[in-house]
Amino acid sequence: MDVTFDESEVMLRDTARRLAESLACSSVADFESFDREAAWKALYSAGFLGLRVPEDYGGGGGSTVDASIVVEALGRSLLPVPYLGTAALAGELLIAAGASAEVLERLATGDLRLAVGLTSDLSSLAVLGQPGDIVSFDGADADGVLVIGAGRRLTAVAPGRRAVGLDITRESLRGSPNQTVDVGHLGGELSAEATARFYARALSLVAADLVGVMSAALDTAVAYAAGRVQFGVAIGTFQAVQHLAADQLVSLEGARSLAEYAAWAADELETDDALEAAYCAKAYCTKAGRTLCEAAIQIHGGMGITWDCMAHVYLKRALVDGLAFGDHAYNISLLAELRGRRAS
Amino acid sequence: MNFRDGNDEASFRSGLRSWLADNKPEPPYPSNHGKEGNVFARAWHRKMYSGGWLGLSWPVEYGGRGLSPLYDAIVNDEVGASGAPPVPSVGFLGRPILRFGTPEQCGEYLPPMLRGELQWCQGFSEPGAGSDLASLSTRAVLDGDRYIVNGQKVWTSRAQYSDWCLLLCRTRPDLPKHKGISCLVFKMDSPGITVRPLRQVWGTAEFNEVFFDDLEVPVSQRIGEDGDGWILATTVLAHERGPADIGMISKFEVMLSRLEAILAKLPEQERAELAPRVAEAYTAVAACRRHVLKSLSLRAQGLPPGPETSVDKLLMTRASQCLGALVFETSASELVLGENDDALFEYLHSRAASIYGGTEQIQRTIVAQRVLGMPRGG
Numbered sequence: 001m002d003v004t005f006d007e008s009e010v011m012l013r014d015t016a017r018r019l020a021e022s023l024a025c026s027s028v029a030d031f032e033s034f035d036r037e038a039a040w041k042a043l044y045s046a047g048f049l050g051l052r053v054p055e056d057y058g059g060g061g062g063s064t065v066d067a068s069i070v071v072e073a074l075g076r077s078l079l080p081v082p083y084l085g086t087a088a089l090a091g092e093l094l095i096a097a098g099a100s101a102e103v104l105e106r107l108a109t110g111d112l113r114l115a116v117g118l119t120s121d122l123s124s125l126a127v128l129g130q131p132g133d134i135v136s137f138d139g140a141d142a143d144g145v146l147v148i149g150a151g152r153r154l155t156a157v158a159p160g161r162r163a164v165g166l167d168i169t170r171e172s173l174r175g176s177p178n179q180t181v182d183v184g185h186l187g188g189e190l191s192a193e194a195t196a197r198f199y200a201r202a203l204s205l206v207a208a209d210l211v212g213v214m215s216a217a218l219d220t221a222v223a224y225a226a227g228r229v230q231f232g233v234a235i236g237t238f239q240a241v242q243h244l245a246a247d248q249l250v251s252l253e254g255a256r257s258l259a260e261y262a263a264w265a266a267d268e269l270e271t272d273d274a275l276e277a278a279y280c281a282k283a284y285c286t287k288a289g290r291t292l293c294e295a296a297i298q299i300h301g302g303m304g305i306t307w308d309c310m311a312h313v314y315l316k317r318a319l320v321d322g323l324a325f326g327d328h329a330y331n332i333s334l335l336a337e338l339r340g341r342r343a344s
Numbered sequence: 345m346n347f348r349d350g351n352d353e354a355s356f357r358s359g360l361r362s363w364l365a366d367n368k369p370e371p372p373y374p375s376n377h378g379k380e381g382n383v384f385a386r387a388w389h390r391k392m393y394s395g396g397w398l399g400l401s402w403p404v405e406y407g408g409r410g411l412s413p414l415y416d417a418i419v420n421d422e423v424g425a426s427g428a429p430p431v432p433s434v435g436f437l438g439r440p441i442l443r444f445g446t447p448e449q450c451g452e453y454l455p456p457m458l459r460g461e462l463q464w465c466q467g468f469s470e471p472g473a474g475s476d477l478a479s480l481s482t483r484a485v486l487d488g489d490r491y492i493v494n495g496q497k498v499w500t501s502r503a504q505y506s507d508w509c510l511l512l513c514r515t516r517p518d519l520p521k522h523k524g525i526s527c528l529v530f531k532m533d534s535p536g537i538t539v540r541p542l543r544q545v546w547g548t549a550e551f552n553e554v555f556f557d558d559l560e561v562p563v564s565q566r567i568g569e570d571g572d573g574w575i576l577a578t579t580v581l582a583h584e585r586g587p588a589d590i591g592m593i594s595k596f597e598v599m600l601s602r603l604e605a606i607l608a609k610l611p612e613q614e615r616a617e618l619a620p621r622v623a624e625a626y627t628a629v630a631a632c633r634r635h636v637l638k639s640l641s642l643r644a645q646g647l648p649p650g651p652e653t654s655v656d657k658l659l660m661t662r663a664s665q666c667l668g669a670l671v672f673e674t675s676a677s678e679l680v681l682g683e684n685d686d687a688l689f690e691y692l693h694s695r696a697a698s699i700y701g702g703t704e705q706i707q708r709t710i711v712a713q714r715v716l717g718m719p720r721g722g
Binding site for chain 2: 006009065226245246247250260261329332335336344
């Protein structure tokens with residue numbers, strides 16, 4: 001047992017962080033003019049697009065922990081590329097369904113990009129034919145939106161209108177339920193086991209993005225407090241500010257520990273144990289993420305309410321992550337239900 | 345990253361599991377947290393030690409087993425899952441002796457401490473030195489080959505049952521406050537010691553006032569050099585704040601499973617209301633447990649505990665108070681009628697979690713300044 005990163009995980013983290021920092025926007029205005037294609041190519045060159053795709057299909061054969069390391073690094077730099085949505089989550093879903101070698105190969109090269117279609121509350125995979133919108137977050141540039149179709153097989157529907165909505169670092173889009181697109185063989189029936197395993201992985205990956213966003217938001221707030229002078233001293237010397245920041249670090253450390261465990265559990269433990277870890281991590285990270293990003297705005301004072309200050313960008317990304325695959329209350333109720341079922 | 349036991353860890357775990365099945369005391373455990381509780385805890389300590397489950401990460405020559413600190417996490421997991429009494433807190437007073445003491449001192453003090461034969465108390469806080477521990481004023485004056493100690497300690501847990509004391513005292517009042525402190529150890533039945541128990545909010549007395557009137561302590565019973573007291577104190581506190589060292593995780597697991605058992609018996613409507621809050625408490629315990637595992641992994645790699653243990657302490661406090669509030673709510677009528685001393689203790693004791701071992705406010709300041717690197721005020 002050693003729950004810290006091993007050498008290759010540390011190397012992956014450092015590589016991903018360096019790459020993300022080199023591509024990151026340095027001001028809020030930069031997000032609008034960001035060159036997504038160039039960044040996508042850089043992620044391809046680093047081998048991140050098909051990180052989880054088996055090596056036989058041209059992927060990296062990495063673990064969910066590896067994927068979460070990359071997601072966290074990209075979240076930390078608020079990278080405005082749909083890595084989480086169209087590479088990580090869509091990749092997990094296609095692998096779970098047993099998509100064809102060709103589809104996985106195209107995913108790994110970045111040639112094919114698919115988004116994951118969720119129900120209108122963003123809590124679950126969308127099922128074709130059921131009422132309500134198909135919504136996908138982080139689906140920029142997708143060729144299709146994956147939903148569960150007849151016989152619990154994956155189907156790709158056409159992407160509808162895209163929008164930079166709440167989260168200015170990522171685009172959301174609707175799927176068009178009446179218009180399917182042929183993107184290749186997407187695998188067979190999604191079994192209950194494969195679906196559960198997918199959710200465990202998806203929750204842990206979204207939690208990893210939250211951890212990345214949280215850690216950068218806190219760093220930004222702490223740096224601001226060190227430089228902003230009032231009453232003749234840096235506001236970071238005030239106990240009220242220090243204690244607010246310290247509380248956020250405690251939440252961040254709790255969140256990080258749970259997200260890392262969930263990512264490991266998603267590959268290594270029995271389904272129920274993996275789900276328990278995933279619900280727990282997602283619930284905790286969602287709540288901690290929102291609270292931390294709100295505190296980061298508070299520490300920035302009036303600046304924190306301006307468009308040009310990065311603080312709102314963190315908060316908005318955290319809020320959208322918070323909704324993806326269920327908010328805090330949703331995952332808490334799933335956790336309660338699972339614990340109850342396992343006890344009886 | 346690997347949360348799975350290696351072969352040795354797995355066989356240790358299964359050995360412990362079957363030992364617990366055979367040796368776990370029959371509940372109910374004494375509800376009195378005073379003398380009876382202390383006698384019971386000491387007996388459990390000796391039993392666990394003789395089974396080979398305590399002092400795991402201590403050197404073999406001092407009665408330990410020389411294993412990685414991660415074994416302490418396994419003990420916490422399994423004891424918690426079995427519902428046995430909490431893991432006795434060995435160690436946090438022994439760590440500074442191990443680090444600063446001579447081989448002779450380690451050989452004399454540590455083995456009976458680990459075995460649970462001799463009980464130790466911690467003479468740190470004073471009426472005028474609580475959060476500001478370094479301003480302590482208990483004086484020790486060197487007189488030939490002995491110190492003469494005068495002064496008063498307070499909040500000294502289990503001093504009335506203890507055989508030995510590890511004391512912080514001022515030996516050099518002429519030096520700046522952090523530099524003039526030394527550490528002495530002595531037997532609690534030495535002449536010149538008066539112990540006066542303080543009754544706590546849950547009714548029994550765990551901590552005490554301890555008075556020293558011309559207590560004589562041989563120089564050979566000083567731990568470390570003259571003036572090492574402050575760094576030694578921070579070593580103790582860093583370990584005390586790491587929940588694995590004080591057995592808190594096993595206690596949380598037991599409280600959580602008791603709450604889940606209560607939940608299972610509630611009518612559906614009430615269960616639906618309470619279940620999310622118990623699940624929330626589960627996440628707080630899990631965050632603490634996973635973070636402690638990380639701290640222990642770092643310790644296993646040879647890094648001593650530092651200011652980051654305050655993060656463990658704060659996570660522990662959150663878990664403790666989240667559970668404590670639920671214990672209160674699920675036993676409210678029994679508490680009103682005076683019929684559930686355990687629940688009363690658990691709730692009120694959770695309020696002490698943000699005070700003992702350095703208050704929540706002190707921990708936050710440590711985290712802000714020493715982990716986040718925020719600036720100190722002028």
